[in-house]
Amino acid sequence: MSMEKQRSFRMTKIREQREFLKLTQSKVAILCGVSLYAYQQWETGVGKPNEKNRIKVIAVLQLPKDYFEEL
Numbered sequence: 001m002s003m004e005k006q007r008s009f010r011m012t013k014i015r016e017q018r019e020f021l022k023l024t025q026s027k028v029a030i031l032c033g034v035s036l037y038a039y040q041q042w043e044t045g046v047g048k049p050n051e052k053n054r055i056k057v058i059a060v061l062q063l064p065k066d067y068f069e070e071l
Contacts, residue, residue: 032057
C-alpha cells in the first residue's frame with residue numbers, strides 16, 4: 001500500500017473512532033486545542049497533525065500510542 005493510501009486509510013480510521021466515541025469534529029478540535037478547520041484537514045487526510053497534536057489526538061480518541069508512527 002502506498003504511503004498516500006496508508007495515510008488516507010489511517011485518517012478514515014480517525015473518523016471512525018471519533019464516531020464510535022460519539023464525538024463531533026468540533027468537540028475533538030476543542031479537546032485537542034486546535035481549530036475545527038485544522039482537525040477537519042487531518043480527518044480528511046489533506047493535512048496531518050504535528051507531533052504535539054498527534055499526542056493529543058491519540059489521547060482524545062483513545063488510539064494506540066504508535067498510531068501515527070508510519071505517517
